[in-house]
Amino acid sequence: MSSLLLYRSRLETNAEQWNNLLKTLKELIDWTIKKDEEIQKAQPIGGDLSSVKKQAEIHQVGIREMISVNDTSLNIQ
Numbered sequence: 001m002s003s004l005l006l007y008r009s010r011l012e013t014n015a016e017q018w019n020n021l022l023k024t025l026k027e028l029i030d031w032t033i034k035k036d037e038e039i040q041k042a043q044p045i046g047g048d049l050s051s052v053k054k055q056a057e058i059h060q061v062g063i064r065e066m067i068s069v070n071d072t073s074l075n076i077q
Helices: 002-041 049-074
Strands: none
Touching: 002 049
């Protein structure tokens, strides 16, 4: 009987971990879709110097966000 309780506990723990992983993956997918839409709105590249500078700044912010999101997603337990 105790082995059944142990298996049940393990299954519940694993199910919780999988649910956390699925939630994180959904958040990553949603974030990626949002960023893709932002990039598409910024097309085409350039024109004048101020437009190129603004797009370069947006790009740098996006890279920093991506690094932050990546670091956060790697901390999944």
